[in-house]
Amino acid sequence: MTPPAATGDTWAAALLDRLTTDRGREDRLTHLELLPSRPAQPADWPAWVPGPVRAAYAGRGVERPWRHQVVVADAAWSGEHVVVSTGTASGKSLAFQVPALSAVLAARGARGQRGAGVLYLAPTKALAHDQWAGLRSLDLDVRISTHDGDSTREERDWTRDHAEYVLTNPDMLHRSLLPAHEHWSRFLATLRFVVVDEAHHYRGVFGAHVSQVLRRLRRICARYGAHPTFVLASATMSEPEVTAARLTGLPVRAVTEDASPRGRVALALWEPPFSSYLGENGAPVRRPAGSEAADLLTDLVIHDVRTLAFVRSRRGVEQVARTTADLLEEVDPALAGRVAAYRGGYLPEERRELEEQLRRGDLVGLAATNALELGIDISGLDAVLMVGFPGTRAALWQQLGRAGRGAGDALGVLVARDDPLDTYLVHHPEALIGRPVEASVFDPDNPYVLGPHLCAAAQELPLTEDDLSMFGPTSRDVVDQLTAAGLLRRRPRGWFWTDRRPAADLADIRSTGGPAVQLLEAVTGRVVGTVDGGRAHSTAHPGAVYLHRGETWLVRELDLDDRVALLERGDPGYSTSARELTSIDVVGERAHADWGGCRLVLGDVEVTHRVVSYLKRRHPGGEVVGEEPLDLPERTLRTVAVWWTVPDHVLDEAGLGGDVVPGAAHAAEHCSIGLLPLVATCDRWDIGGVSTARHPDTGVLTVFVYDGHPGGAGFAERGFRAAAAWLRATRDTIEDCECPEGCPSCVQSPKCGNQNNPLDKAGAVALLDALLRHAPVAGHDDGPARA
């Protein structure tokens, strides 16, 4: 069927009818929301934009920009730091390109000497290359160059000596450009704009690292007399000015009013039914979201509805595409070729070809990971399937933003996975719709992040007392610790790095903790990849099935002394997930709140982990087919946690007897970990938990949820600030779940070290009720923490 124009209100509804009523799937649709259309608001070009720049955009069909683009460009041009936070395909690139290109041309010397400098930062190489290609196609007289790990020596030299508009990534800034700033001094001295694109990617520990890299950049620029204006572009987020200010250390103005047009979108929330087999401890399990999505994608392709299915893992992408092709084959062999998988890592030509096939309609269905958001340009789709909640409301709106041809209507379907967060969301549309999206969470003051960057900064240029304020309130303490440890030396002119090694090596900005473990092919010794030290025990243990770039490997051996794992190719037909035992010690409290006799605390903890076994789950259903013990050493992690305590008399009043308490606390812990992403931009693998009926440090029932990164990443802090809303959602999820005694949708966790035992579903509800009785009434504040 062909989607009509914006008139009438029935296209998406009629389509949805075909997906539900016609197929007997009515009960799977838990909610349908019709999101209104938005009219376009064009504006005039600002007077300062030179003719050639206007003409270049006119050549691309932009006669007049949208109003938000002009607001951003004007702010940047006048030297105001600005962040544009609007939807997908709202033209954020134009908003920063126009002032940047104009500045280069305006400052160009009479004899063609280098004009103003622009430094563009993207989270990935591929995105910087796309941005480069887009700029080049404008055909302006501006010297544009990418600078990354693939650049040749000659290219790097040319960029350094001649380029005006340099496109790179934070990694290159950290490892190459800043440590060698003397060579780049002429470029840095001209720097007028720093563009931070896709700024919402900088969250968690990565966000903290990038915020420190940007502070180092500002300090070095100042040394050469440059004070560039920062222009940030981000997907929609809550209070983008707060996040942008935290990222850059500067006051930043936010532009959030999107003036680009869009059609109406019907957003359907979809819950797969229970499947026929049982899970762990006899729990009912739901049909995998991927299988459900393949059914829907099949129907959509049959109806000729151009659809993009977002799947969270590469394996999942392959599976959805393959299953859909098989189902289509049964209907009509000619249809099987109209669906494909997009796995990321494609060459630009390959991506362009896929885009072209979709535009032409040769391809009707495409399954993709989020990698697509960084590199493929397809708008004008009729429908978007989201296979599992993409982690944040911001990401959900971004993916949904792919649907809709200009002002035409579109359909979006969120298919829930069998976990507490997705289950909560498809039954609580108010948690998704009509409320601000999350703020990006990260903590630039994390000493584990700050320390290495202070060393790198000291190597770039001795650190002075005056510099320290730029690096945050804790930097003086951290500098003193680094000096005491012999990494920095204090002299009259400041703190110096005295080691021979490059200080930048101390910080791996993409790592989430610990020195990396190399993955080697056992037969050849070839390096296949690396895995973060913090994750090696759980993902590269002997027997682990390891997915790398779409290929399946089996880990034969993990040598922790040499930090290598030996792998061989092969797909045993199952995936593995490690289980670990965890204990926790309280180091100190940072803040607390009293809820009646109960307490809610934010503080520092030391977590001790041990991976004890792993589970094998058969494909594609995920059925557990075995568990193997492992013998791995303990690891400790110093981090930040949020915890709550319930004293004995409150348990007594709630009628919670000693036999119920351990299972109740354990169940509440699991579900609360699953739901923390509701208030913090993390996923459940970023955090961990411990529950105990009586903890030695508190003397009472205590449930901890901690950041899985050394020094914390800000997630536990968000949990503490939004505790009432977070724990109420936890309670509701457990109570509302249809299962009798606990299942993966409520209290079972795939990473439990105790075989999901004991778990007491009813006890958990009673326990949370007792805890929440004196909790503050939750407002709708899911915005960033206000300490």
Ligand SMILES: [Zn+2]
């Ligand atoms: Zn359940």
Ligand SMILES: [Zn+2]
């Ligand atoms: Zn557990």
